Amino acid sequence: MKKDVFYQKGVKQLNDRSRSIKCFVLAGDIIVLIGTLLLVYYSFATLFHHKGIITPILTLVTIAILCYLPCVSTIPIIVHHRFVKFGRIVRRTFILCTYFVLINLSVLTFTQLLPDSRLFLVVFYISFYFLLIFWRVIARILVKMLRIRNRNTRSVLFVGCGSNSYELFYEMIQSPESGYRI
Numbered sequence: 001m002k003k004d005v006f007y008q009k010g011v012k013q014l015n016d017r018s019r020s021i022k023c024f025v026l027a028g029d030i031i032v033l034i035g036t037l038l039l040v041y042y043s044f045a046t047l048f049h050h051k052g053i054i055t056p057i058l059t060l061v062t063i064a065i066l067c068y069l070p071c072v073s074t075i076p077i078i079v080h081h082r083f084v085k086f087g088r089i090v091r092r093t094f095i096l097c098t099y100f101v102l103i104n105l106s107v108l109t110f111t112q113l114l115p116d117s118r119l120f121l122v123v124f125y126i127s128f129y130f131l132l133i134f135w136r137v138i139a140r141i142l143v144k145m146l147r148i149r150n151r152n153t154r155s156v157l158f159v160g161c162g163s164n165s166y167e168l169f170y171e172m173i174q175s176p177e178s179g180y181r182i
Contacts, residue, residue: 022077025139029077032135033068033128034061040124044117055113063113067104071096089136097129 041057075096078084105121108114115121 021143025077025136026072028135028139029072029132030065030068032131033064036128036131037061037064037124040120040127044120044123055108055115059113060115063107063111064104067107068100071099071103074099084140086137089140090133093129093133093136097125097132100128101125 037060038057041060075092078088078092105114
């Protein structure tokens with residue numbers, strides 16, 4: 001009985017840590033989204049003197065956030081996982097941004113708030129994609145740095161003495177950024 005309670009507390013604690021990392025990354029995603037939208041909006045406003053952008057910025061930001069949240073719940077954040085390659089981050093970000101573009105364009109068209117300037121939308125979506133990849137890679141590096149400093153780690157116990165156990169042991173020792181403590 002005590003063992004089950006201890007195990008449940010340990011799993012809950014690990015889930016809480018993962019959830020806090022996910023929330024941190026999601027907050028960064030939304031900051032990147034708002035920042036990119038503001039940057040492109042005001043750049044176009046100064047360059048083209050508000051031609052083609054009639055929709056108020058607050059409306060565009062609200063719609064963008066409301067369209068982004070379902071996309072993130074469909075394509076969950078994986079930056080906190082133990083072993084994530086750069087290519088997987090880029091691929092999932094591309095799929096996420098594709099869903100976001102489709103949903104955002106649909107909502108803007110349906111509500112008749114689509115800006116006249118298609119160039120504005122193209123520049124915004126492309127800028128958002130690259131800045132989001134940049135942010136997710138930085139977040140991954142921060143998670144690795146935390147794990148190297150023995151934060152957000154998991155304790156591992158090896159049972160057995162076969163060659164596979166030794167291989168796995170040495171692999172885990174050589175990569176402290178995975179967050180396994182032996």
